[in-house]
Amino acid sequence: MPDATKTAAAIEDAIAPPSAAEPVKPAKDEARSLWGDAWRDLRRNPYFLVSSVMIFFLLLISLFPGLFTSASPTVGDLQHHFLGKPELGNVGSEGWLGYDGQGRSVYSRLIHGTRASIIVGVCVTLIVTVIGGLLGMIAGYFGGLTDAIVSRITDIFFGVPFLLGGMVVLNAFTDRSVWVVVFALAFLGWTQLTRVMRGAVITIKQADYVHAAKALGAGTTRILFRHILPNAMAPVIVVATIALGGYISAEATLSYLGLGLSAPTISWGVDISGGVTQIRTAQHILLYPSIMLSLTVLAFIMLGEAVRNALDPKLR
């Protein structure tokens, strides 16, 4: 039944025409862009507020870990060895989340490990958005043979299981820094964004405003960057935000498997990997990095969902 769409259309009908006959509406909403409207919506969305506060802190932690802890994440004090159970009451102190097998502060390692996760998440997302977006735009706009070639290459990469592929790529490197992990994930991750962008561009290039621009004599560059890109960005941003959480968890997974980052690099994945061996005796070593990882992934997925709802054209 088309009830839902019908009613949605009816509501739209009902509130659509902001008639000029009404002189009310103050000057402040004089120019309401779609992004502006989305922002107004976001500010009232609790999911957005919660997730953006979380992400703000994550960014702050990764930029200035020193603000949150003075304890060194690498220097262990063996007197805490295994005995250092968490003292949760003593929030923020060096040992409030306990110590790991080598007597290092779990809290400090958590704080200092944030950077690796955020770098991987943000950098991979930026790279795949640029590469995927560009390829998707070219394939979608020009179509024909270009599209066929780009799409088949995308399909081939898409067919490679993400983690398995990541393991294979990372195996080729002996010295695995954060940047190597970023490269490996971006190398396999661009396909998703290519597909989203291509789909969006194909829909938008049929819009009448694109025809109108062509009829005015606009060139390809103007049509692509002035008309198509701004309208295709919304779904890409949503997918990219949600994918960001996925890249962070992929990094942790690879590190856990021993193929991503490894000590002495500090990362949640490395700590989870180290914690597993002591799961029977010292659960806290595994528990806190896992919670941190889950919360971070959750924050980005919530942000993506909130942005998706705000940008959903059906609501306007």
Place this chain on the structure above:
Amino acid sequence: MAELRKTGADAVDATPNVTEVETVDAATEAEAVAAIEAPVERGEPILQVRDLVKHFPLTQGILFKKQVGAVKAVDGVSFDLYQGETLGIVGESGCGKSTVAKLLMNLERATAGEVFYKGQDITRLSGRALKAVRRNIQMVFQDPYTSLNPRMTVGDIIGEPFDIHPEVAPKGDRRRKVQELLDVVGLNPEYINRYPHQFSGGQRQRIGIARGLALNPEIIICDEPVSALDVSVQAQVINLMEKLQDEFNLSYVFIAHDLSIVRHISDRVGVMYLGKMAEIGTDAQIYDHPTHPYTQALLSAVPVPDPAAREGRERIILTGDVPSPANPPSGCRFRTRCWKAEEKCATDVPLLAVPARFKGSGSPAEHESACHFAEEKDVVHAA
């Protein structure tokens, strides 16, 4: 100067009142542009369409595409547009009228045929010459909700023509020009910073018209410009378009499915069916003296908002639907729904020409009609 040369009209579709095309052979781009910018006298043909064909290939396969057929959206259409007139084109969905609009705008590449604008075939132009043509032929779209970029302000939308053709308005002058245009189409010039979704359908259509007017074109192709609007707003937009035509000396090609509106605004009307022109003439010839059975059926089916006038009218209710343009009937395309169809209709394609029986009669029925058995019949006025 470009050399002027006369060619005889090729009689593929023997359309006598389609005038001969004076083609311009421009050796250089500069000559082509000069010819495009030359003025045309009122009542002279400004746009001449000859045997225009557009087939959309139907393909199979993903990587290696194989053509398995074609949708014959437009299949040999010829007409003239005179300077300062409004030519209405009516027909049902799938008759190819919107494709004609896209072909005239060069938004689709014609499969065959020519569109002469001031003697030059615009389907073969490119570069500067094509850009010059674009300045002079503009379009108003059907759907005011999809024809404006939702991420641009009204000022940017109406000002975009000046960005593309900077020679039309110096940079410092543009904002004033945009505000002038808003004023011309009856919108508050202070709305320049608003976004399209802040306007109602009728207001958006005015914005679309303002964009079309920005470059001061000679021809505007209107593809169902009011069919998405509310009845009370339709009249406003129609009146605006008529006012602008007088003010800016425009020629309109007005494409619509609403026969009443087309009659109101048009000087001449062409009726299309399945990619071909069925009948063409002045508005009185078509509406008061139609000779093609399809035109008669179309006119008789129009619901009239007056039950009293309705009762005296004859109604021809056609059976069945419009056949698929991928597989049109042989001979006359209308024969499958026509009550007059005979064997001849299945074998011989009727040409668009003045029917022999009306030739030289001087009656209003003497206009082009593509029917073997053309016959006058008034279906609009009560008996």
Place this chain on the structure above:
Amino acid sequence: MTTIDKTATVPVSRGGDHEGPLLEVRDLHVEFHTRDGVAKAVNGVNYSVSAGETLAVLGESGSGKSVTAQAIMGILDMPPGRIPRGEIFFRGQDMLKMSNEERRKIRGRRIAMIFQDALSSLNPVLTVGYQLGEMFRVHQGLSKKAARAKAVELMDKVKIPAASARVDDYPHQFSGGMRQRIMIAMALALEPDLIIADEPTTALDVTVQAQVMDLLAELQREYNMGLILITHDLGVVADVADKIAVMYAGRIVEQAPVHELYKRPAHPYTRGLLDSIPRLDQKGQELYAIKGLPPNLLNVPTGCAFNPRCPKAEDICRTEIPALVPVTERDGGELPGRRSACHFWKETIHG
């Protein structure tokens, strides 16, 4: 469960024992809560339909004509929609007070709806025969074979050529006109008492429009159904309706038998609409245009909602909402079925 007892009170027999109109809408209000505020889509609508009668509800987008129909059908999205006030009597029972289960039993079986867009109303992955037969399988427990036979019968009824050959086709294999016929067949399947048709021919070509409207009118006579025809097209209405209700900004502004309305409109909005459509049989001068824009439902003008666009508006129109009052002849003679919500209806109809 109590629901079972309650359903028993819904009259089952055709014709029933209920006297008076089939459907009666009384003082219906519908509002939508949006992020920009409360949109008052319907503000006190009253109308009624009897068996065998056709009521046309005429209005432009945002007039509330479709929302009223959705409220009757019970397919309004709530939230954001809300019905703060009003009653909808079907055979004397207020549907707004019924349980969901009771309403569901009326929907489709006693009141059916036809939508504008037939393609999106049909499931693309099921054959039309299956979708038509589904009604019989679910509601009447027929076997697959019997249901299919019924489907063919229905398709014949709505004059789809070669019905038995096409019963296994999918919706996209039919043309627009044929799909709308299938929608009509579906609505008719359980022989409802009332059909609500929301812009049934708007998406169709003129020549097909006439076919579909004729079919609808014919079937209505045959089954003696009530028909609510919702449309914006003054031409379509003129052909089939018995009486017309003109809506503007969520209110009925004029009600009249169909011939009367066209001959002598009693509301400036109706008059404006009639004057603003070009005529097929004559070429006029400039079209009359109603000035201004349709009202914003978030901010309906005070007094008569039409006052900013009305050529006759005076001070009283800006302050007092005109009631829908009976219209009479100049000498006070009765004009049955005519009502107008204009302070100056006398001047409008007799002026």
